[in-house]
Amino acid sequence: MQTRNTVQRQIVLQTVLHMHDHPTADTVYAAVAAEHPSISKATVYRNLNQLASQGEIRRVAMPNGADRFDFNTSEHYHVRCEKCGAVFDVHMPHILNLIDQVEDASGVEVQRYDILFEGICQDCRTEAV
Structure with missing residues (x-):
């Protein structure tokens, strides 16, 4: 299924691309919300999941902890x-x-x-x- 390339998805993607410390979804949300307070946590999480499933970012599973996201695919x-x-x-x-x-x-x-x-x-x- 093809997903739309929304403004929110681009904001989330650009945020991850500028974070080189393997952030958690909460960390990405905090960075996005600081610049775009109208974007919800659910929107950031949904877009992180879609970007990872499409291969635009990489999800790094952490045993006993929150998954991390990596700009390096x-x-x-x-x-x-x-x-x-x-x-x-x-x-x-x-x-x-x-x-x-x-x-x-x-x-x-x-x-x-x-x-x-x-x-x-x-x-x-x-x-x-």
Whole structure:
């Protein structure tokens, strides 16, 4: 089903494209509402979901937490700090033939995947010292 490209959707998209910290839907809503107070939370959430399903932004599922949204739609990995909750891109080459290996081992035709590493970020490790 084709969705309309509304002014609200463009506002939400532009907001995510300018946020490079993997914001939650609430964070996106706060940024949108600061500039456009007439846009409802439901409108922002609906547009985030549509933009993610259309591949214009990327949803990063967080175990035991709110999903995050990423302007970078290319295949890449993420890491989440278990202490401060920050989410970062992992800048490394893709694991070659990963999908082929998973498909061969499981018999499942992989449609998409997300890899999320968890640990303690550099800033939090520095604070602990």
